[in-house]
Amino acid sequence: xxxxxxxxxxxxxxxxxxxxxxxxxxxxxxxxxxxxxxxxxxxxxxxxxxxxxxxxxxxxxxxxxxxxxxxxxxxxxxxxxxxxxxxxxxxxxxxxxxxxxxxxxxxxxxxxxxxx
Amino acid sequence: xxxxxxxxxxxxxxxxxxxxxxxxxxxxxxxxxxxxxxxxxxxxxxxxxxxxxxxxxxxxxxxxxxxxxxxxxxxxxxxxxxxxxxxxxxxxxxxxxxxxxxxxxxxxxxx
Numbered sequence: 001x002x003x004x005x006x007x008x009x010x011x012x013x014x015x016x017x018x019x020x021x022x023x024x025x026x027x028x029x030x031x032x033x034x035x036x037x038x039x040x041x042x043x044x045x046x047x048x049x050x051x052x053x054x055x056x057x058x059x060x061x062x063x064x065x066x067x068x069x070x071x072x073x074x075x076x077x078x079x080x081x082x083x084x085x086x087x088x089x090x091x092x093x094x095x096x097x098x099x100x101x102x103x104x105x106x107x108x109x110x111x112x113x114x115x116x
Numbered sequence: 117x118x119x120x121x122x123x124x125x126x127x128x129x130x131x132x133x134x135x136x137x138x139x140x141x142x143x144x145x146x147x148x149x150x151x152x153x154x155x156x157x158x159x160x161x162x163x164x165x166x167x168x169x170x171x172x173x174x175x176x177x178x179x180x181x182x183x184x185x186x187x188x189x190x191x192x193x194x195x196x197x198x199x200x201x202x203x204x205x206x207x208x209x210x211x212x213x214x215x216x217x218x219x220x221x222x223x224x225x226x227x
Contacts, residue, residue, distance in 0.1 A: 002162070043203065043219045044160070093159045102147045102207055105215065107159035 001027050004096050006108035013084055013115055020080045021111045023094030029074035030096035034105060035067070038091045050077055084115040118143045118208050122218035129194055129225050137189040137202055137221045145209025149187050151180050152203040154220070160203055163189075194225045 003026040013019050023033060032051050036044040048064075050056040050071035058064045066088075068080040077096075081088055091112055095105035121140045129135055141149070148167055152160035164173045166182040173180050177198065179190040189202055204218040 004159075006159075044217050046214075046217075091157075095159075102213060104148070104150050104162050104165045106162055107152070110157070110159045112157070 002106040003027050004030075004094065004106050004108040006094055006111050008111060009109060010112040011114070013113070015085055015115055016083055018080055018082045019084055019113060020078055021092055021094075021113075023077045023079070023096070023108050025075045025096040025106070028096075028098055028106075030077075030098060031074065032097045032099075033071055033077040034095045034097070035069060035077075035079050036093045036095065038093060038110075044093065047079075081113065084113070086115045089113055089115045118206070118214070118216050120204060120206050120216050120218040122202075122204050122221050124221060125219070126222040127224070129191075129223070131195055131225055131227050132193045134190070134192045134194070136191070137204075137223070139187040139189070139204030139218055140185060141187070141204075141206045141216075142185075143206050143208045143216070147207040147209045147213060149182055150205045150207075150215070151178075151187070151189055152205065154201045154203055156201075163202075191223070194223075196225050196227050199223055199225045 005024045007022045035047045047062045048056045048058045050069050052074050056069035071077040093110040095107040097105045119142045123138045151163040154160040164180040169184045171182050177192050181188045201220040201222045203220045207215045
C-alpha cells in the first residue's frame with residue numbers, strides 16, 4: 001500500500017519551453033502533497049506544499065509563477081515548470097500524505113529534468 | 117530554530133558489521149520522527165515513524181529508537197543491499213507542522 005507514482009520519470013526539454021510533471025497517489029487519498037527538488041548528493045529541498053482544493057504554499061525563494069502547482073483531486077498533483085532554463089535541471093520528487101496535519105509522507109520515484 | 121542533524125555523513129561497513137546511525141533534533145513539540153531509505157536516482161522509501169521517547173520499531177535488519185533529543189537507526193549484520201542513503205525527518209508541532217529533513221547518512225556495505 002501507499003504507492004505514489006510520478007510521470008514522466010525523465011524528460012529533456014529545450015530552454016524556454018514548459019514541462020508538466022504528474023504525481024499520483026495510487027491506493028490512497030492524499031489530502032496533502034509536497035514537491036521537492038534534490039541536487040546530486042544533497043538532501044531534499046521542499047519547494048511547496050499543496051492541499052487538495054487549495055492554493056499551494058511555496059517556500060521562501062521558490063518562484064510561484066515559474067513552478068505552477070495544481071492539486072485538483074485527492075489523488076493527483078501537477079508541477080509545471082514554465083519557461084524552463086538550464087538551471088532548472090534537477091531531480092524533482094513529489095510526496096503525499098494522508099492526513100493534512102501529521103504523519104509520514106510517501107514519495108514518488110522522482111523525475112529527472114534536463115533543460116538544454 | 118527547528119533543526120535535524122544526522123551523523124555520520126558517510127559510513128563504510130563490512131558485511132555483518134553492525135552499527136548505528138544518529139539523528140539529533142531540536143524541535144518545538146515533536147509530532148513525529150521519520151526514517152527513510154533513498155537509493156541513488158530514486159525517491160525516498162518510508163521505513164519508520166516514531167512518536168514518543170522510548171518507542172522502538174523494527175524491520176528486518178533495521179531497528180529505530182527514539183529519545184527526547186535523538187533517534188538511532190541500528191543496522192544489525194548489514195548486507196551489501198543495505199547500502200543507501202538514510203534520511204531522518206521530524207515534524208514539528210508548531211509553525212505549520214512542517215517536516216524537516218536531515219542531510220542523510222550515506223551507508224556503504226562491502227561484501
